[in-house]
Amino acid sequence: SQQGEEDPQALSIQEGENATMNCSYKTSINNLQWYRQNSGRGLVHLILIRSNEREKHSGRLRVTLDTSKKSSSLLITASRAADTASYFCATVETSGSRLTFGEGTQLTVNP
Amino acid sequence: EAGVVQSPRYKIIEKKQPVAFWCNPISGHNTLYWYRQNLGQGPELLIRYENEEAVDDSQLPKDRFSAERLKGVDSTLKIQPAELGDSAVYLCASQSGSADTQYFGPGTRLTVL
Numbered sequence: 001s002q003q004g005e006e007d008p009q010a011l012s013i014q015e016g017e018n019a020t021m022n023c024s025y026k027t028s029i030n031n032l033q034w035y036r037q038n039s040g041r042g043l044v045h046l047i048l049i050r051s052n053e054r055e056k057h058s059g060r061l062r063v064t065l066d067t068s069k070k071s072s073s074l075l076i077t078a079s080r081a082a083d084t085a086s087y088f089c090a091t092v093e094t095s096g097s098r099l100t101f102g103e104g105t106q107l108t109v110n111p
Numbered sequence: 112e113a114g115v116v117q118s119p120r121y122k123i124i125e126k127k128q129p130v131a132f133w134c135n136p137i138s139g140h141n142t143l144y145w146y147r148q149n150l151g152q153g154p155e156l157l158i159r160y161e162n163e164e165a166v167d168d169s170q171l172p173k174d175r176f177s178a179e180r181l182k183g184v185d186s187t188l189k190i191q192p193a194e195l196g197d198s199a200v201y202l203c204a205s206q207s208g209s210a211d212t213q214y215f216g217p218g219t220r221l222t223v224l
Contacts, residue, residue: 031211042115042202042215043154088153092211098167099144099213101153 005102006089012108019076021105023089024069030092032065033099034074037086046074046087051094081111113137115216117203123222129191132219136184136205143180144213145188146202154202160186161208193223 007022025032031050035043049056049065049072056063062075076083090101116135124130136143141162146154157176159167162183171178175194180186190197200220204213 033211035215040217040220042217043204043213044215045212048211090153098156098159101155103152 006087006105008105009103010106010108012110013079015079015081015109015111017079017109019079019083019107019109021074021087021089021107023072023074023102025072025089025091025102026070027091028094029067030094032063032072033090033092034061034063034072035088035090035101037088037104039085043088076107079107079109081109083107083109115203115205115214117201117216117219119219120217121220121222123224124193125224126195127192129189130193130221131190132188132201132203132221134186134188134203134216136186136203137207137214139207140205140214141183141208142206143186144202144204144206145178145186146204148200148202148218150199157188157201190221193221195223197221198223 005024013019029051031048033048034046036046037043047058047061047063049063060077065072086104086106088101088104090099118133143160145157148154158171158178160180163180178188200218202218203216206213
């Protein structure tokens, strides 16, 4: 079963703009991770944020986590055409070690 | 360092036929996962191995799916017999025991006709 719900399902922006994707989940978590999947490829890990963290940065990526609202956001700044991909959030529950994925956001960055 | 290797990349079979997928994880990764990803959705876990032991197979449809990880390295996932609803991408991932990050292979796209 899917844990997370991502919003929006699809996002289309111009190169240079920022892209924000949101993820909501249902249970208490140990950590939340974001993955990218290019068409026809496997998933690539982008960033992990733990339940005791509120914000994390990695290059052009910024992730926030609000455990009270059970939600996270991924911000990609100064987007590039190469950022075009599907982005998935995934959670690890406090009670287990299984990684449970959301349904993803399809991001299209137009040159 | 080589990533997770999967084969074949694509497979087309008729329903009721058997099919097998192979995965070679990153060297030294003792944890191996098989996921199924339906079109437009995120991956769903089928089975997780710690070395050669299946420690989480609660979501594996055991009537037709089986998996093995002999010697705790390579793994094979089998479906017999395949059904139309099994059409999906089957992803393998591996993880080092102390890390949180999973590394995914490119997947096998299965089409059941």
